[in-house]
Amino acid sequence: MNIQIKKKWVVLGLTAWVLAGCATGTKINDDGSTDEAKWKQWDQVTLNKTRGTFPDLQSLSQVRSGMTKDQLYYLIGRPHYNDGWRPREWNYLFHFHTPGQGTDDVTTCQYKVVFDKNMFARSFYWHAVDPENGVCPPDAKASATALQRYTLSADALFAFDKSNPHDLNAQGKIDLDNLVRKLKSFDRLNTVNVMGHTDYLGSDEYNQGLSQRRAETVRQYLINQGLPAGKIRAVGLGERQPVKQCAATANRAELIACLQPNRRVEIEVDGSGTLK
Template structure:
């Protein structure tokens, strides 16, 4: 009998805990309001952001937020929402981003809305003028070219080489380059040499979203530098080549979340090296 009473007591306690958890979850949803898209958008009180006061965002990543991204892709670009909207079912994520204007820090509320398939359908700024902070990020690149050596707005030649064609998995060295990738690079160099007025060549390495941002950026940078060394070794002026790695920051695929073999195959387009050739006006 004592054991039976003890078992009944444990069962009652577990039931009470389950009821309490259900009530707490229901209260949370009631307080946070399982957010749904509204037009015009409704923004939460900025004082309720976590972390308080907002956070500085990677502007280059923010510029890549487009309609059609799923929640995993959005998370990879700009992180989780900052207004307790992380639970399943929310169709709205809100952010409080900080930007620098001279010596001042300006905070801006940003909202992302999702459609019924949980893909980005629209984005909004509480203050429309905040969009200028994102547009301004592209200006320095255009102004960086010395006077008298301006480049066209668009490249005169552009090449994309798939990562798997160029390097084995996780490799980036010159001695590990695959024959198929070398052949594509040789064909690209022939086209580049045919351009008489080339002023700049941008080599950019890219990765997919799988793995840490730090390791992906390092791998993409190493591969871009290897491609640059290959071009220089075959007669392309090193002073005209810029090599950079952006990791997973500029995806071109539209793949579901997860890391299954099917998803990894879908992400192949993101694992690439691009070569953009610019010339005089």
């Protein structure tokens, strides 16, 4: 095979590789606009088992036209889909806590950032996934006033991979005691949902059980400190709602450290008062 033929096959191979991982087919103008935003199949997420992420709402609100890819990466993380080499669009799968809406009180949306020819972000688009006719992004202010959320690191609460009451760390007990004082100061306490979360290490079944046991332990601790048992519910959500994505690595210790924010217990409060 001569050099010219080899070069031709290299070019064809690279072209096929780019097309195989290409973006959605959205036609993008030089100024970063498009007449029609097209979307990937929502569950073709490249990272972490098609999970997507729960974005930090304050960071998401800071996204603006003219930002670089590095600036966007800092605010909302790497794109969740494979959009090819030097793409002019980044695609995300975002979940939002929306009490009374969506699946398990969660609304899911796709989010697209479109770049101009100089790779500055210019256009932003939303696409409802669940519910299909949902509002994207949801009204974050309305959701925040409906329920208040308090997050505790599972690593601070429990010894690693543990869940029983005697596995509670000293710092975990201090954090829970502080929460109890805040909840007792409420004028009205309607419901308290204790939700356990894990990272994705281990089987789905194991993580589901671990998250449920941790939630039950925290619930019982709150009850033992004098909060009304009938108003406190414990639920394990396993690995289904990660807040951080981590690249695969051969170093398990590094991966465990990176996934730490996903190991958490969230306390969702409906009542008259303020969690600070």
